[in-house]
Amino acid sequence: MKPAERDLPEGRHRLLKEFVMTEIDKAPRKRRAVLAAPALALAAAAAVAVPLLFGGPPAYAVTKGADGLIHITINETKDPKGLQAELQSMGANVVVDYIPIGKKCSPQPRAARFLDKEEADLAVWPAPEEHFGSFTIDPSVIGPGQTGVLEFSSSENNGGVIAGIWARVAEGPIAECVLVDTTEAPLSH
Template identity: 35%
Template sequence: MSFRDELLQELRAEAATVSWESRPARRPAAAAGLAAAVVAVVAVVAVAVPLASETPAFAVVKNPDGTVTVQINEFVRPKELEQRLREEGVRAVIDYVPYGQTCREPRGETVPQPQRMPLRRLDGPGFWIDPKDFGPDETLVVVMHSAAGDPAKSNGGGVGVIRGPVAPCELVPAEFGGVDRQ
């Protein structure tokens, strides 16, 4: 479900809680207060709906089962994505690197992949993770590079889990196997 659809669903749910039954006449002060509240709600909706039509760079949603769904639409603002994941209980280091480059390895003590599946892919540009999959000193590390410099298209990268400190990303040339997908 897109960010816009989620916002629309929330607005509809909120509107469903409003009673439209006629009520006895109110005092003028109460009517003025009600009018001000209605104007405020209309202003919020008028601002929220145009904003909802724009696709955000990313969305992070906490699911009822405690998992976290992440959708990345543009490979920009990685520190904001890290912060949102941290708010949902996932320590993460996100690096978006130029096409043809990657981060020098190793960046720390890698948790073996057969031991851990850090994320599960969804249909489309997203994945979900479970904060309970991570130990207290473990960090999700995502390195992605964009296709031909287009921040809306990924052309690969890597995902892993590091135990302990994560070294900063030191850019080095990436080695590609097979066809160059630029």
């Protein structure tokens, strides 16, 4: 079973595929290439909308590659401690927090020292092509006595969603994130 099929209720993938193929077949031959992209975009939108009507996708998905990189897909900014536990079960010593717009973590800084990206770049950018839409981290850059810190924020903007991710490696203990009001960007450090 393909990953996209797994998220759809039984029979919905077939119906969605039939719908897309019918729409493509309705188009004259020379316009097929032009209409295929909108039909596929419609199919992708429907693939997202249908699961929401029937329970929806999980808040996040995590996979670990043979190279040790961990790919994180955030579907909804909820259950950061569940994501944190799953990442830790994969060997990534990280803390995860979701920070809503109008809030920020306090205290700042949350650790005695955050390593520069040159010292330990936790985020892999750009993510490997096969994990487009995911956020990738390299847990091997987290050394003994260090902890990765992942802070995620998202907001709606003109019908779309803007997401921000802050990923760093810290030395020593990490202070608990206490959300406080702010007029600054949620991930400004």
